[in-house]
Amino acid sequence: MAAFDSSRLNGWQQLAIKYFFVAIVLFGAQVLFGMLAGLQYVKPDLLQQAVPFSITRIVHINAMVVWLLYGFLGSVYWLLEDESGVPVVGLKLGNLAFYLLTAAVVVVVVVYLFIQIGPGNDLTRWLITEGREYIEAPRWADIGIVVCALIFYYNVAATFMKGRFSGISGVLTLDLIALAGLYLAGMFYQVNISHDQYWWWWVIHLWVEATWEVLVGCILAWGLMTILGTRREIVTTWLYVEVVLMLGSGILGLGHHYFWIGMPDYWLKIGGFFSALEPIPLVAMVVHSVYDSGEHRLRNINHPAFAWFIAHTMGNFFGAGVWGFMQTLPQINLYTHGTQWTASHGHVAFWGAYVTIVVPMVYLALQKGRGNVWMGSGLVGAWRWKWALTLQALGTVGMAMCLLIAGYVQSFTERAVGGSTWEAYFHAQTQPWFTQAMHWRMVFGVIFSLGFLLLAWDLVAIGVGERRPAEALPPREEAAAAA
Ligand code: HEM
Ligand code: HEM
Ligand SMILES: [Fe+2]
Secondary structure (H helix, E strand, O other): OOOOOHHHOOHHHHHHHHHHHHHHHHHHHHHHHHHHHHHHHHOOOOOOOOOOHHHHHHHHHHHHHHHHHHHHHHHHHHHHHHHHOOOOOOHHHHHHHHHHHHHHHHHHHHHHHHOOOOOOOHHHHHHOOOOOOOOOOOHHHHHHHHHHHHHHHHHHHHHHHHOOOOHHHHHHHHHHHHHHHHHHHOOOOOOOHHHHHHHHHHHHHHHHHHHHHHHHHHHHHHHHHHHHOOOHHHHHHHHHHHHHHHHHHHHHHHHHHOOOOOOOOHHHHHHHHHHHHOHHHHHHHHHHHHHHHHHOOOOOOEHHHHHHHHHHHHHHHHHHHHHHHHOOOHHHHHHHOOOHHHHHHHHHHHHHHHHHHHHHHHHHHHHHHOOOEOEOOOOOOHHHHHHHHHHHHHHHHHHHHHHHHHHHHHHHHHHHHOOOOHHHHHHHOOOHHHHHHHHHHHHHHHHHHHHHHHHHHHHHHOOOOOOOEOOOOOOOHHHHHHO
16 A cells, blocks of 8 residues: 555655665675674684675775765755755756765775785775775775765755755755865875874764764754654754854864874873863753653654654763763773774764664655655554664664673773783783673674664565554644745
């Protein structure tokens, strides 16, 4: 009855669905390669000839960065027309960019899998890998990514120029300049490793702790208006507050990555102080969402999306705010730097802040594509989305706890007692608490994987066969004003 029918969607919404589809496929690849990398910790000779740890790890984290970016692009395309009030400008170019980008991603991954070792010179930097963690893509692909980002930017900026220009769209268009611009900082090869790391962190830290956070703030603002009917002034005011706090603390917070890479030691003070302030906007976000849901008595048009948005505010606060804060003061970071403690934070933060913002946007898109059907209480098969979310949350928290224990052993045995020697580094990794934590991580990895499979199934099945229309919210103030 309500199978997915793309004729219900305009060209932009169809493009968003394409981005979402590739995003979820790559999410699957991320989980698969994460499981492989985790198994290699437990059984180090596993598949070392076919796909060594260096490759499983690259594919795991690159798939993550790329699928989240696809999810963000899809989300922005999805909300663009609704937010601007006019048809989006430049559909053909937008579609072209999607196919170019997807072809580039496939080629880059296939090359990673087949060319695993070799020299590092100009040729390999251009064609195979630039070797910078998270953004290993070779130079040709970098240039392709920049071209696609420019096309995306044109679509967004031109549409908002033509249509309504709101607080959300203003923040979004400015933020996208920073998001695309910072990518350039990671494209230049520096002979001096300190210089190289200096610029690399501009992409990595300033992306995830500044521009991505602002971007998800915009998406969340639109999402809350759409599913809860929150008033525009409320979400926009909070968005401004969060942006000011986020940039105020996050830009100089960059210094928490400059502690030990050969930068001047004033970064210890600057980085420690400003990054310690970074959790404040994340607390503001929790207050914001609790306030909104209270005001609306949790009445909303899409239960799975709403539940994932709640998971986002909690996940962002704990994963980025609390887990990040734990190791951000130089006095502590001296011991925890680069241990499994870091990986623990990386997992909760990325899942908690970003996976949880893309998934609800996919649910909103599917609701429309399946004929604007009911996704409230009494939905057939609602157990699937509930368990998908529960298992993923449990898997993430469980993995993070295991990694935290392993990181604690490393900080203590390798750093505090062993004095950071080469020997102590390996000794720490033979401690029973460390090795057992690595096994338990796999148990929670399986739980997470089940959560992923259930999510994939639910995205295919939710709302199919549903005949009730979606619950209607009171019209938005701008619609009411125009009437
Ligand atoms: C959503 C936001 C965030 C995400 C996705 C995130 C993710 C990550 C990841 C993946 C790393 C590891 C980088 C590497 O490979 O070396 C990292 C490192 C770090 N993060 Fe975050 N982070 C976020 C926010 C924060 C916040 C708000 C703080 C502080 C309050 C923070 C503090 C740190 C510190 C101190 C490190 C360095 C750890 C080390 O020395 O090894 N992060 N983060
Ligand atoms: C399904 C279960 C998963 C397993 C078994 C797993 C396993 C792993 C392993 C073994 C590494 C390499 C750690 C190292 O270099 O020591 C890693 C890195 C990483 N994974 Fe996962 N992962 C899983 C899911 C996820 C998910 C869902 C996310 C986020 C959405 C994620 C984000 C990351 C990040 C950001 C890193 C880099 C951390 C750092 O450099 O500190 N992983 N993962
Ligand atoms: Fe950072």
